[in-house]
Amino acid sequence: MTWKPAKKLFALATALMLVATAAACGDDDDTATDETTTSEATEPAFEAGTTMARIAEEGSITVGIKFDQPGFGLTNPTTGEQDGFDVEIAKLIVAAIGEDVDIDFVESISANREPFIEDGTVDMVVATYTINDTRKQRIDFAGPYFVARQDIMVMADDDSIASVEDLNGKNVCTVTGSTSATNVAAAAPDANITLLGTYSECAEGMGDGRFEAVTTDNTILAGLIQASEGAYKLVEAPFSDEPYGIGVKKDDDAFRDFINDRLEEIFESGEWADAFAATLGAIGLDTPEPPEVDRYTETPPAPTTTAAP
Amino acid sequence: MDVVLDNLDVFVRGMRTTVSLTMLSFGVALVIGIVVAAFRVSPIPPLRAVGALYVEMIQSSPLVLLFFLFYYGLTKVGIQYGEFTTAVIVLGGYTGAYVGEMVRSGINAVSTGQAEAARSLGLTFPQVMRVVVLPQALRTIVAPLGGLFIALIKNSSIAAVIAVSDLLYEIDQLSTATAQPIPIYLGAAAAYLLLTVPSGILIDQIDRRVAIRR
Numbered sequence: 001m002t003w004k005p006a007k008k009l010f011a012l013a014t015a016l017m018l019v020a021t022a023a024a025c026g027d028d029d030d031t032a033t034d035e036t037t038t039s040e041a042t043e044p045a046f047e048a049g050t051t052m053a054r055i056a057e058e059g060s061i062t063v064g065i066k067f068d069q070p071g072f073g074l075t076n077p078t079t080g081e082q083d084g085f086d087v088e089i090a091k092l093i094v095a096a097i098g099e100d101v102d103i104d105f106v107e108s109i110s111a112n113r114e115p116f117i118e119d120g121t122v123d124m125v126v127a128t129y130t131i132n133d134t135r136k137q138r139i140d141f142a143g144p145y146f147v148a149r150q151d152i153m154v155m156a157d158d159d160s161i162a163s164v165e166d167l168n169g170k171n172v173c174t175v176t177g178s179t180s181a182t183n184v185a186a187a188a189p190d191a192n193i194t195l196l197g198t199y200s201e202c203a204e205g206m207g208d209g210r211f212e213a214v215t216t217d218n219t220i221l222a223g224l225i226q227a228s229e230g231a232y233k234l235v236e237a238p239f240s241d242e243p244y245g246i247g248v249k250k251d252d253d254a255f256r257d258f259i260n261d262r263l264e265e266i267f268e269s270g271e272w273a274d275a276f277a278a279t280l281g282a283i284g285l286d287t288p289e290p291p292e293v294d295r296y297t298e299t300p301p302a303p304t305t306t307a308a309p
Numbered sequence: 310m311d312v313v314l315d316n317l318d319v320f321v322r323g324m325r326t327t328v329s330l331t332m333l334s335f336g337v338a339l340v341i342g343i344v345v346a347a348f349r350v351s352p353i354p355p356l357r358a359v360g361a362l363y364v365e366m367i368q369s370s371p372l373v374l375l376f377f378l379f380y381y382g383l384t385k386v387g388i389q390y391g392e393f394t395t396a397v398i399v400l401g402g403y404t405g406a407y408v409g410e411m412v413r414s415g416i417n418a419v420s421t422g423q424a425e426a427a428r429s430l431g432l433t434f435p436q437v438m439r440v441v442v443l444p445q446a447l448r449t450i451v452a453p454l455g456g457l458f459i460a461l462i463k464n465s466s467i468a469a470v471i472a473v474s475d476l477l478y479e480i481d482q483l484s485t486a487t488a489q490p491i492p493i494y495l496g497a498a499a500a501y502l503l504l505t506v507p508s509g510i511l512i513d514q515i516d517r518r519v520a521i522r523r
Binding site for chain 1: 381384385389392470471472478481482484485486487488490
């Protein structure tokens with residue numbers, strides 16, 4: 001019973017192979033595509049060897065996000081899952097690889113992001129990750145998918161700070177392993193900068209009177225201000241652009257192009273704006289225009305490096 | 310390795326802070342340790358209880374937790390110290406508990422006949438401790454105290470969590486600024502070796518010099 005159909009199938013396969021060999025002289029690709037499309041008609045096909053193909057094959061992807069950043073990636077204490085804009089962006093990108101690809105979110109603190117990408121702990125990082133030339137030496141960025149601006153947070157009753165220059169001579173807190181410290185040191189060289197581990201520690205220290213100001217991206221400050229219930233306020237004197245990119249392995253151009261294409265797709269379709277409104281919108285930020293994707297081709301030279309003060 | 314050589318001044322600056330933090334904390338730890346040990350062997354039960362409670366509490370707390378509690382917590386009750394002072398208090402208090410246990414074991418190693426003889430000569434308990442027991446006790450624990458000192462050099466790096474600009478803190482900054490963590494952290498490991506190895510040799514010398522030859 002089982003033998004006969006098998007024999008028929010074998011004959012059919014042999015016939016197909018003959019046809020294929022005949023056709024192969026003309027076009028190699030056609031037969032290859034035929035085979036994949038018949039077996040997995042629903043999955044978009046990716047060129048073999050690309051990161052997308054591997055992820056689609058494995059059915060899972062590991063994404064580095066922040067677990068402690070309100071609005072971007074924050075662990076929800078009741079569900080234990082992470083929510084935020086970075087999480088939504090990651091989901092929208094992965095959906096284009098395959099609807100049923102599982103996303104494994106891994107906490108990537110600021111200082112861990114490049115090592116995690118380099119050693120393959122994560123496939124991509126969507127973690128309030130500012131695109132800059134120093135980082136481009138080691139990894140590559142898709143995006144930006146958002147442009148934050150560095151701003152200043154002070155106590156609600158403090159009117160002595162109106163711009164970044166006013167930070168000179170003041171005690172200012174920001175976190176280790178971020179670009180915020182470098183930016184504020186350049187804009188206010190006489191500021192007395194303290195670097196702690198997390199932004200919530202900085203906020204706590206400001207509440208305790210150790211610091212007069214906390215500086216970092218306005219989006220992060222918005223979350224802290226909302227959590228403070230009126231104790232802190234935003235100065236609204238932004239002094240730098242922080243384009244947030246998606247970190248991928250250096251020279252994985254196929255994956256980077258794929259993410260860039262997908263970002264433009266969701267900018268266009270309105271899914272990006274919906275994700276923004278549902279996450280950052282909820283902590284009081286207006287939905288901006290989507291940014292322009294930067295498809296840089298050359299790795300810029302490393303900036304001259306000196307120690308951050 | 311260029312990134313390390315180009316930034317040697319950063320390493321030196323960090324090492325200087327680490328050394329002064331370690332020295333000051335160890336001074337505090339020795340004082341606290343001797344007091345705690347005296348409490349624990351004293352003839353007054355409430356003092357013994359206080360000594361035991363202190364050692365138990367400190368030894369069961371992670372060091373980083375003590376840093377956070379002292380840095381953020383003390384402010385809530387109206388006491389605020391700067392980062393460096395906070396670090397000296399925490400490291401000194403933490404190491405002090407361990408010093409206390411070592412001194413106590415040193416005291417126990419001095420035969421009871423010594424203390425009894427001193428008492429019978431009319432010395433008070435503090436005098437017995439200061440003149441007869443401690444000088445012998447401390448000599449026997451130079452080597453373990455030295456080990457504790459070396460542990461303190463390494464433990465002092467935890468002060469970086471409250472922004473004390475020690476070696477580790479400076480290294481973290483450098484690693485962010487240059488995005489080359491591996492050579493920089495290797496350099497940091499070498500810098501810590503530069504501090505611990507000579508300390509080990511020095512401790513060995515002291516141990517030989519003060520050892521009681523019996």
